[in-house]
Each structure stands twice: as structure tokens, then as C-alpha cells.
Amino acid sequence: QGQLVQSGGEVKKPGASVRVSCKGSGYTFASFGISWVRLAPGRGLEWLGWISAYNGNTEYSQKVQDRVTLTTEKSTGTAYMELRSLTSDDTALYFCARESLTRPGVDYFDVWGQGTMLTVSS
Amino acid sequence: SYVLTQPPSVSVASGKTARVTCGGNNLESKTVHWIQVRPGQAPVVVISHDRDRPSEIPARFSGFNSGNTATLTISSVEAGDEATYFCQVWDTSGDHYVFGPGTKVTVL
Numbered sequence: 001q002g003q004l005v006q007s008g009g010e011v012k013k014p015g016a017s018v019r020v021s022c023k024g025s026g027y028t029f030a031s032f033g034i035s036w037v038r039l040a041p042g043r044g045l046e047w048l049g050w051i052s053a054y055n056g057n058t059e060y061s062q063k064v065q066d067r068v069t070l071t072t073e074k075s076t077g078t079a080y081m082e083l084r085s086l087t088s089d090d091t092a093l094y095f096c097a098r099e100s101l102t103r104p105g106v107d108y109f110d111v112w113g114q115g116t117m118l119t120v121s122s
Numbered sequence: 123s124y125v126l127t128q129p130p131s132v133s134v135a136s137g138k139t140a141r142v143t144c145g146g147n148n149l150e151s152k153t154v155h156w157i158q159v160r161p162g163q164a165p166v167v168v169i170s171h172d173r174d175r176p177s178e179i180p181a182r183f184s185g186f187n188s189g190n191t192a193t194l195t196i197s198s199v200e201a202g203d204e205a206t207y208f209c210q211v212w213d214t215s216g217d218h219y220v221f222g223p224g225t226k227v228t229v230l
Binding site: 035037039044045046047059061062095097104105107108109110112113114115 | 155157159164165166167170171176208210212214216217218219220221222223224
């Protein structure tokens with residue numbers, strides 16, 4: 001079935017950057033894509049972007065596309081999300097989720113990571 | 123940008139049926155997924171592609187999408203079903219995922 005395990009919680013100051021990892025196991029990592037989603041109190045779920053674990057193709061949300069970079073490392077089966085120029089609005093629980101390999105929107109998120117809490121505070 | 127609407131909350135007695143709606147313009151032309159979020163747990167898709175139920179999800183969960191409204195139905199509600207439920211679609215005009223604001227289901 002597969003499992004995604006994310007890195008631990010982070011506390012950052014405004015203006016800083018953060019990198020969150022998401023390690024896949026129990027399935028062929030390069031046969032799927034990974035989407036990143038965040039859940040903020042009072043703001044619900046928000047999609048940040050998608051990456052193909054096969055060839056590194058990406059699609060980003062227009063809202064954060066200037067500040068986010070998604071990458072993967074096939075050798076270790078790990079996906080990464082880097083978010084820059086952090087503000088308090090970025091305080092949220094961040095999830096990676098497995099989905100379609102070819103492009104986002106084809107299939108559903110069938111495996112989720114456990115979530116990584118990011119707190120941005122001065 | 124495409125907008126989805128959901129009621130903020132639904133309350134249901136244990137053993138009864140809960141219905142959570144998701145509204146959007148011509149929603150039936152899109153594919154709707156339903157996501158269950160419980161505090162401290164990873165989200166879980168309970169209904170995919172309007173009405174499909176992943177194998178690990180109990181048959182008490184069902185979905186339907188017609189016109190401008192998709193509905194998630196939870197039959198014989200249990201205490202463990204208490205969660206916030208989000209509907210999700212892919213917006214082809216904006217090339218991004220859109221989520222509803224979420225509905226908190228409370229089991230009385």
C-alpha cells in the first residue's frame with residue numbers, strides 16, 4: 001500500500017526558509033507523484049503544488065509559486081518542499097500526499113504523510 | 123477561480139445518518155473527492171471520484187454528485203466518524219486543486 005513519513009515540526013522566524021521532507025516506503029517511489037497541502041486553523045486545506053517523482057515535472061499553486069520549490073531524490077525515495085520568505089500566514093500543518101504520476105488532478109490522494117507543523121513567529 | 127461551499131457544521135445522533143453537502147457551479151462536470159480530517163491524524167480520503175469508496179473505508183460512507191451539489195452520506199454514524207470533512211476538485215481553468223471550507227461533523 002505504501003507509507004509517507006515526514007520530517008519533524010519546525011519553528012522559524014519571519015523571512016526565513018524551511019525545507020520539509022517526505023520519505024516514501026512500501027511502494028515504487030518513482031511510479032507516483034506527490035502533492036503538498038497545508039491545513040491552517042480557520043483557513044482549511046490549501047494545495048501548494050505537485051511533483052512527478054519520475055521526472056521531476058512540477059505544477060505550483062499561483063498563490064505560492066514564487067516562494068515554493070518542490071524536488072525529489074529518487075535514490076532515497078524522498079520528496080522535499082522548500083518554502084521561502086516565511087510569514088505568520090504560513091503557520092500551518094503541512095502534508096505530503098501520493099497521487100497521479102503524470103499530472104495533478106487525475107487521481108485522488110491515496111496515501112498521506114503524518115503532517116509537519118510549521119510555526120512562523122518572531 | 124472556482125469556489126466550493128460547505129455548511130460549517132453538521133450534528134447527528136449516534137446511529138443516525140449524516141449528510142454533508144458540497145456546492146459548486148456545475149459541480150457534476152467535475153470529479154469530487156471527500157477528505158476526512160481528524161485532529162492529530164493524517165487525512166484520509168473516504169470517497170473518491172464522486173462515489174467510489176477506497177477498500178479500507180466502511181460501506182457506511184457513500185457519495186453522489188449531481189447538478190451543483192455533491193453529497194457525502196455517512197450511515198449509522200459512530201463516534202469515530204467525528205471529524206471535519208472537506209470536498210476537493212481539480213479546477214481545470216486554474217490548473218489547481220480547490221477545497222471546500224470544510225464541515226465539522228459532531229456526533230451527539
